[in-house]
Amino acid sequence: MKAAVYRNYGTAAEVLRVEDIEPPEPGPGEVRVRIELSGVNPTDWKSRSGATPRPIDGFQIPHHDGTGVIDAVGAGVDSARLGQRVWTWMAAAGRRWGTAAQWSVLPSRQAVPLPAGASAELGASLGVPAMTAHRCLFADGPVEGRNVLVAGGAGAVGHYAIELAKYFGARVATTVSGPEKAELARRAGADLVVNYREANAVDQLRSFAPQMDRIVELALGANLELDLAVSGPQTHIVDYAAEPADPVLPVRKCMTANVTLRFILLYGVPAEATDQAAAAITEALAAGALTELPVIRFPLDQVVAAQQAVEAGAVGKVIVEVP
Numbered sequence: 637m638k639a640a641v642y643r644n645y646g647t648a649a650e651v652l653r654v655e656d657i658e659p660p661e662p663g664p665g666e667v668r669v670r671i672e673l674s675g676v677n678p679t680d681w682k683s684r685s686g687a688t689p690r691p692i693d694g695f696q697i698p699h700h701d702g703t704g705v706i707d708a709v710g711a712g713v714d715s716a717r718l719g720q721r722v723w724t725w726m727a728a729a730g731r732r733w734g735t736a737a738q739w740s741v742l743p744s745r746q747a748v749p750l751p752a753g754a755s756a757e758l759g760a761s762l763g764v765p766a767m768t769a770h771r772c773l774f775a776d777g778p779v780e781g782r783n784v785l786v787a788g789g790a791g792a793v794g795h796y797a798i799e800l801a802k803y804f805g806a807r808v809a810t811t812v813s814g815p816e817k818a819e820l821a822r823r824a825g826a827d828l829v830v831n832y833r834e835a836n837a838v839d840q841l842r843s844f845a846p847q848m849d850r851i852v853e854l855a856l857g858a859n860l861e862l863d864l865a866v867s868g869p870q871t872h873i874v875d876y877a878a879e880p881a882d883p884v885l886p887v888r889k890c891m892t893a894n895v896t897l898r899f900i901l902l903y904g905v906p907a908e909a910t911d912q913a914a915a916a917i918t919e920a921l922a923a924g925a926l927t928e929l930p931v932i933r934f935p936l937d938q939v940v941a942a943q944q945a946v947e948a949g950a951v952g953k954v955i956v957e958v959p
């Protein structure tokens with residue numbers, strides 16, 4: 637099969653190649669997916685670059701997310717799954733067989749049926765971003781009737797945080813850096829979109845909700861002052877990204893707000909929670925409540941350029957077309 641492969645850490649141009657390799661067979665409890673589209677996330681280039689190194693078992697096919705059709709099942713998997721159109725999550729976590737290839741094998745629960753109305757692009761956009769967004773929103777209970785602030789609402793995780801929070805009944809405010817991203821966040825359904833670079837950003841958020849219930853955060857250091865300005869005893873600030881330099885925590889201000897801080901890394905989220913996330917995402921998908929960001933497509937032969945685009949902070953979703 638044609639597969640993007642790396643054997644060492646380095647820049648995309650240095651280590652990432654498209655090769656012909658033997659397709660994998662599904663082991664017990666696994667399914668094999670004929671991949672149509674492979675979605676690229678920041679974690680993919682961070683793993684490949686060695687910034688957040690993950691052990692390489694001889695070779696590594698990158699990318700966790702994808703859309704495709706199950707064409708083989710391993711022992712113990714219901715053969716009724718054959719022919720199912722699925723979206724994948726965490727395909728390359730602790731395994732060689734990421735989605736930047738014609739076939740991927742992964743545990744059956746990580747290949748989730750894609751409802752008929754959902755596009756292949758949407759299916760390939762969900763895994764890492766929507767699962768992370770779900771965990772950030774729901775780790776501390778339901779959000780129905782609650783006020784949620786999503787930092788960076790035009791980003792991939794931010795986009796699904798807005799859509800999932802709205803679908804499950806929250807009021808949602810979000811921050812962006814300019815008009816193009818504001819439009820994306822509005823289209824996702826945010827009730828209030830604030831440019832975090834404007835001087836009155838805090839006032840706009842305070843008039844929406846003096847104290848948020850959840851703050852889905854990706855730049856804790858940069859935004860902590862703004863976050864604490866809308867925090868109180870019921871607020872959970874849930875951080876899912878590291879900044880280039882770790883912030884210094886203003887402990888007294890955090891104590892004064894009586895705020896709760898939570899950190900999330902999808903690789904370590906308990907299985908029960910990821911199963912709940914997959915089920916909730918499926919429900920929202922079936923209801924037509926999830927959409928894809930504008931898609932930037934690359935053929936598999938240009939997988940290096942695809943990863944470079946994500947590394948450069950592309951606006952929208954970078955997708956690799958698998959032949």
Ligand SMILES: NC(=O)c1ccc[n+]([C@@H]2O[C@H](COP(=O)([O-])OP(=O)(O)OC[C@H]3O[C@@H](n4cnc5c(N)ncnc54)[C@H](OP(=O)(O)O)[C@@H]3O)[C@@H](O)[C@H]2O)c1
Nearest residue numbers: 678768787788790791792793813855858876877900901902
């Ligand atoms: N913990 C986990 O399991 C997990 C899971 C998924 C992703 N992540 C990490 O989360 C980060 C985002 O991932 P992604 O896929 O959503 O990336 P993305 O699609 O590139 O989105 C990032 C967004 O954040 C915005 N942003 C940057 N600084 C901001 C600030 N100070 N305040 C508000 N918004 C800000 C960016 O826009 P502007 O710069 O224009 O504001 C951009 O829209 C990455 O570092 C990724 O590695 C972690």
